[in-house]
Amino acid sequence: MYIIIVGGGKVGYYLAKQLVEDGNEVLVIEKDAAKCQHMADELGDIVLRGDGCEGITLEVAGTGRADLFIAVTGDDEDNLVACQMAKNKFNVRRTVALINNPKNEAIFRKLGIDTTVSSTTLVLANIEQELPSHPLIPLLTIKGGGLEIVEAKVPPYSAVVGKRVGDLLLPQQCLITVIIDEEGVPRIPTSDTSVRAGDEVIAVCRRESKDALRAVFTAPVKETQ
């Protein structure tokens, strides 16, 4: 695979290193001369000095034959424009952008960037696991279909504790794919698997039914019962 990376900062550097080790053809585009030199010393002749949003630089980089285009500079606007150039001017099939402000995810998606990675969202996801108010964590959006893979931690007060998976009233088009117990052991559940407090449930669901799914796992046991 020919992979172009725009941005030779820490993320770009380690990404390039890994992708080269995996046997890919990699080119990093970076503006800063010192960063270019450092990368060339460490990783060899895989660096192009230039602006990854400039048409001419992208032309020289052979963007037209890239299989994958990844923009990981520190500025969301640069990542957006680089990916839009790659996608719309050079017809790169798959573009990936790092976004710093998680609120930019919607606009990136609307403008056709295939995948966005928000480091802020990833960090939030990890700390939100500890926060009972945010029990549902989006793990991955499946391209094109409005489906998401989400993770929910079952709180001890949840009404689903002790119930069989087959007895859960899940929203339409929602599938529980994996349950990871408190010891960290993942299982693919059957309808007979029972849900336990502290389980992490990984499910595929429609984006619009996320709230309903969250309610299933977090609604407490009704006191009248």
Added chain:
Amino acid sequence: MKTVIMGCGRVGAELATLLDREGQEVVILDIDPDAFGQLPDGFKGSCVVGNGIDQDVLRRIGLAEADAFVAVTPGDNRNVMACQIAKHIFGVPRVVCRIFDPIRQELYRNLGLETISPTKEVAQLLKQALEREPAETPKSEG
């Protein structure tokens, strides 16, 4: 008519002043509070310190109710991103974007953004000026 201008440099300040003199409602945005010093005394529009590619800032200044949005920061990418947010997220009816790089301008024009590239326009003007008969200019040497 409410116009939001992003970037209070020479062009942004000049445009804001023109619209303000016509009695239009103007909001001008810049990340540098000192930038507003370029505006004339008696400017009646509002000056907001903030980043125009931050949707929270744009929401706070009421971009959804604006009739027009113009991006004239020195950064092409910032202008392009802000304009696309104004158009696609806030549904502003009239969005105009300054893009210095002609290649990027062509791309975004094809993607449906109203764009102006000073690089091309000014080069054209300079070429025309060179092709004209020299104007009567007072000679400096005595």
